[in-house]
Amino acid sequence: MKFSAGIDFGGTFTKFALVDLEGNIVDRDKTPSLTRSSAQDVLLHVRGVLESMCMRSHLPYPPPEGCGIGMPGVVDYEAGTVKMSGAFGWTDLPLRSIASQILGCPVAVDTDVNAGMLADLYFGNASNASEMLYVSWGTGLGAGLTIARQVYHSRFGAMGNLGHTRAVADSPRLCFCGIRGCLEVEIGARALVEKAQAEMAAGRPSIMAVQRNLTPELIAQAATSQDALALEILRRAVTLLAHTLAASLAMLNPDTVIFAGGVSNCLPIVRDVFDRELASSAPTFALSNTSIQASAFGQSAGVVGAAKLATLRRPA
Numbered sequence: 001m002k003f004s005a006g007i008d009f010g011g012t013f014t015k016f017a018l019v020d021l022e023g024n025i026v027d028r029d030k031t032p033s034l035t036r037s038s039a040q041d042v043l044l045h046v047r048g049v050l051e052s053m054c055m056r057s058h059l060p061y062p063p064p065e066g067c068g069i070g071m072p073g074v075v076d077y078e079a080g081t082v083k084m085s086g087a088f089g090w091t092d093l094p095l096r097s098i099a100s101q102i103l104g105c106p107v108a109v110d111t112d113v114n115a116g117m118l119a120d121l122y123f124g125n126a127s128n129a130s131e132m133l134y135v136s137w138g139t140g141l142g143a144g145l146t147i148a149r150q151v152y153h154s155r156f157g158a159m160g161n162l163g164h165t166r167a168v169a170d171s172p173r174l175c176f177c178g179i180r181g182c183l184e185v186e187i188g189a190r191a192l193v194e195k196a197q198a199e200m201a202a203g204r205p206s207i208m209a210v211q212r213n214l215t216p217e218l219i220a221q222a223a224t225s226q227d228a229l230a231l232e233i234l235r236r237a238v239t240l241l242a243h244t245l246a247a248s249l250a251m252l253n254p255d256t257v258i259f260a261g262g263v264s265n266c267l268p269i270v271r272d273v274f275d276r277e278l279a280s281s282a283p284t285f286a287l288s289n290t291s292i293q294a295s296a297f298g299q300s301a302g303v304v305g306a307a308k309l310a311t312l313r314r315p316a
Ligand SMILES: [Zn+2]
Pocket: 163, 164, 165, 175, 176, 177, 178, 179, 182, 183, 184, 185
């Protein structure tokens, strides 16, 4: 059987999958990320996990179609280097050559967002898309773009930072990117939780008050139960998101917008607000033919896309 391995490095967990050429997951695994380790140690760990997955699935190691890695941070796809990854503490690291040496097979490296985008581009809700804008909404907000079905990487690899565009002009919240009130510090996962906690500490009643470890999923649950505070937080979040996205739609006029990432699961709850705000802030002619929907892959987009990445033409 022809298959490749996808590795999705996250700030908390690293996900692994063996994936066939049609995008079907044959086996999967998930381990805590070794975020403060050398690349050698991380890749030795990856090899160990992949070897045991191949063994239990009765498949050969290394994967015949190679391995693909999705990495949070700034990646030079052509060079195969990680220019910066805050989560792993790596700078200017030749990850592709280190990984192919340790894993014993060809490796391709891209950002986690670009890797995730490939899952929908080839096997999911963007399989007929030409120009796709892919928005991953979790801890941060990252975006990917395809032009004529090719992933746009930008010369310096730092494109797609939708989360680091200013969303609130007079915000006191300062982001590590240097901007006050950027989308990430206003509506990223942590921002939503902090906003809810601050309101409740100030005396706002909410069914979320019983939660010891509040998460965006629990805020979404409370909103589904018509909790006024949770609804207010999500309505504000999708309003800011819609206004920021409107500028990208006016600029790029993609045929498809795909939402992925854990926090994007809250969109359907307040979709009416999102649609209304988008319609009032994006030009009608830029919106009329644009399909906006959720990723078909949920939490698996990163690994399925990373496995697809392995099978694409590799930069020399
Ligand atoms: Zn920022």
